[in-house]
Amino acid sequence: MNVDFVTEYHDLLVSGDPLAEWEQFKAGMEAHNLRFKERYVCNVLRPFLLPRARYDEVVRATDAFFGAIRTLYGWLMEDAALRARVGLTEVEEAALHVDPGFPSPDGIGRLDGFLDPQGTLRFVEYNADSPGGLAFGPALGDLFMALPTMRRFAERHAVQPPHSIADIQATLLNHYRVWGGTEERPSIGIVDWQGLGTAPEFVLCQEHFERAGYPTIITHPAALALRGGTLWDEESGWPLHIVYKRVLVGELLEQLGLENVLTDAIRQHAACVVNSYRAQLLFKKALFALLSEMADDARFPARQREAIHRHLPWTRLLVEGRVTYEGRDVEMLSLLLDGQERFALKPNSEYGGKGVVLGWEIPATEWQQALNDALQSGQPHVVQERIMVASEPFPLVRDGSLVIEPRFMDLDPYTFGVETVRGAGVRLGASGLLNVTAGSGSAVPLVLVG
Numbered sequence: 001m002n003v004d005f006v007t008e009y010h011d012l013l014v015s016g017d018p019l020a021e022w023e024q025f026k027a028g029m030e031a032h033n034l035r036f037k038e039r040y041v042c043n044v045l046r047p048f049l050l051p052r053a054r055y056d057e058v059v060r061a062t063d064a065f066f067g068a069i070r071t072l073y074g075w076l077m078e079d080a081a082l083r084a085r086v087g088l089t090e091v092e093e094a095a096l097h098v099d100p101g102f103p104s105p106d107g108i109g110r111l112d113g114f115l116d117p118q119g120t121l122r123f124v125e126y127n128a129d130s131p132g133g134l135a136f137g138p139a140l141g142d143l144f145m146a147l148p149t150m151r152r153f154a155e156r157h158a159v160q161p162p163h164s165i166a167d168i169q170a171t172l173l174n175h176y177r178v179w180g181g182t183e184e185r186p187s188i189g190i191v192d193w194q195g196l197g198t199a200p201e202f203v204l205c206q207e208h209f210e211r212a213g214y215p216t217i218i219t220h221p222a223a224l225a226l227r228g229g230t231l232w233d234e235e236s237g238w239p240l241h242i243v244y245k246r247v248l249v250g251e252l253l254e255q256l257g258l259e260n261v262l263t264d265a266i267r268q269h270a271a272c273v274v275n276s277y278r279a280q281l282l283f284k285k286a287l288f289a290l291l292s293e294m295a296d297d298a299r300f301p302a303r304q305r306e307a308i309h310r311h312l313p314w315t316r317l318l319v320e321g322r323v324t325y326e327g328r329d330v331e332m333l334s335l336l337l338d339g340q341e342r343f344a345l346k347p348n349s350e351y352g353g354k355g356v357v358l359g360w361e362i363p364a365t366e367w368q369q370a371l372n373d374a375l376q377s378g379q380p381h382v383v384q385e386r387i388m389v390a391s392e393p394f395p396l397v398r399d400g401s402l403v404i405e406p407r408f409m410d411l412d413p414y415t416f417g418v419e420t421v422r423g424a425g426v427r428l429g430a431s432g433l434l435n436v437t438a439g440s441g442s443a444v445p446l447v448l449v450g
Contacts, residue, residue, distance in 0.1 A: 071299070100273060115389075169209055318332070
């Protein structure tokens with residue numbers, strides 16, 4: 001963090017009327033329905049301030065690491081034996097062979113990372129399947145830019161909150177053109193299950209797309225039908241040229257199977273569906289276990305090998321057997337039990353912090369039980385070395401008073417297409433799980449300074 005910027009911002013906040021600012025900020029979140037279920041998505045009174053030069057370093061690091069993911073993806077698609085180690089189900093394996101009509105497997109992704117105390121960005125997983133939260137940052141950034149403290153801060157420094165909704169739109173349109181779409185103003189369907197807490201974010205995207213001239217509807221799989229080579233939303237009567245697929249591939253296949261209306265639309269070239277089913281291959285936590293294990297493979301370009309070593313903590317599939325750790329051949333379970341404070345356990349296919357067990361936060365008996373349960377579950381799990389996470393002080397209002405408290409934070413760069421890294425999500429938490437959907441976290445917008 002840049003201590004001077006943070007201290008300066010806090011001084012400006014304290015010298016003004018922070019309680020009035022909090023009320024203004026809450027009113028803005030209320031007006032734009034910036035909630036996840038019943039909670040406001042942000043509960044602090046400062047954005048994450050990142051010097052532009054530092055942001056440029058983050059982009060370069062992310063680009064190199066994301067390049068390694070793309071390289072591994074190519075190997076996985078060509079090598080069935082290697083791909084088997086990722087832990088795809090039978091139906092997920094079949095879904096890989098549904099050609100989306102464009103080369104990018106993911107389209108819109110998010111690399112979840114943390115800055116360690118030395119300032120090095122360390123990545124822990126890749127949300128490759130239409131991740132959430134991208135629309136909240138720009139909306140929160142606009143609200144902060146209207147607050148008195150930020151206006152005074154902006155008189156002293158050049159500030160810019162990245163606007164990732166525009167990147168979502170550009171990515172959808174770019175994929176549509178590569179796919180072969182010819183409509184000048186294609187219609188967009190934002191598709192997810194009904195009744196989820198993500199609806200406010202979809203409205204933000206819908207409003208942005210429609211302001212740009214692209215008709216957009218929020219809908220769900222049961223409302224879709226294929227007629228005459230066109231995908232239709234039956235409830236509105238709209239034809240859909242682009243599907244911004246927010247329903248996760250794994251959940252779609254589990255609930256509807258591979259033979260569903262979206263699969264038919266992809267196969268018949270009736271609509272451009274982003275992200276593709278192939279994102280599921282990159283969604284698995286085992287992807288990082290393979291990257292970690294294969295870090296020295298000479299087929300990776302040197303820049304990518306360096307990025308893996310620098311930005312990925314030691315990660316392996318959980319097995320009963322021997323592994324290499326810090327150059328030593330060791331028995332995995334003994335390593336994990338003797339050094340539980342150094343490791344986290346993660347299910348291969350979950351998201352939003354579900355099923356994650358942090359060894360340093362539970363008693364030894366619970367850790368041993370968690371490892372045993374994972375091994376006996378029949379489902380793949382990964383273990384990952386702990387990152388010492390940096391924290392920053394953030395101001396918040398509690399019981400009518402301004403307090404400043406430390407918060408752990410992550411920094412999650414966004415990826416668009418096969419080669420673009422731009423913007424980042426930031427989440428805060430008082431514990432090791434920084435996740436807004438999990439109930440204890442807070443989103444904050446990234447604001448570039450300088």
